[in-house]
Structure formats: C-alpha cells, structure tokens
Amino acid sequence: MGRTYKRQLVSRTYGNFNEEQVNQALHDVLKNGLSLRKAAKKFKLSYGTLNNKYHGRKIKKIGGQSVFTFKEEVAIINSILKCADWGYPLSAMDLRIFVKRFLALNQQDRGRFSK
Incomplete structure (x- = not known):
C-alpha cells in the first residue's frame, strides 16, 4: 500500500488560495x-500573490510553462495521430523535425529549434 503524501511544513505553498479570499482581500484594500x-x-494569503492581483499582473500556472498554446498542441497531436493511422510511426528525431517544420510553416520562432 502506498504512502499518503503529506506536505512538509517548510515547503512553499504554491497556489494555496482561492479566488474568493483574494477578492475579499482586494475589496478590503480598495474600499x-x-x-x-x-x-x-x-x-x-501571500503578500506577493495579493500584490500581483492588485496590480493586475498575470499569475502563471504552477509548474513548467508550456511552449505551445493549447490550439497548437491539439494541431500537433492530431497530425501525429493521423501519421499513426497511416501506419507511419514517428521516432523522437522525426517528431522534433515535424515540430520544427510546424513552427516554420506558421512563421514562428520559439528559440528551441533555432539554428
């Protein structure tokens, strides 16, 4: 039987708030x-979180940030699935070249695939 994860007391509390608390706090600050x-x-609440919300700064998702937008990811996945339906499996290098070509066709440069 697996262990039940318990957060350490000294660990950071990423995203440990709800929007209702933040809105009430901002209401108290403004009114x-x-x-x-x-x-x-x-x-x-964290002062940094409240400060960012007050000044209208965008708070990013927890964890690593994605390189592609959701629509781009869906388009790439659909293309890969189409290749699989045709019976053409993609190796890791094929996939990298495929994504680089996808970005070139959409006239985008993300830095990871630059020359």
Missing part, C-alpha cells in the same frame, strides 16, 4: 483602505 500587507495577513 476600506486596508494595506496590502494587513489584508494578506488577515485573509492568510
């Missing part, structure tokens, strides 16, 4: 004149 630090402490 009641509460400072960001006091609002963060009152609602048990």
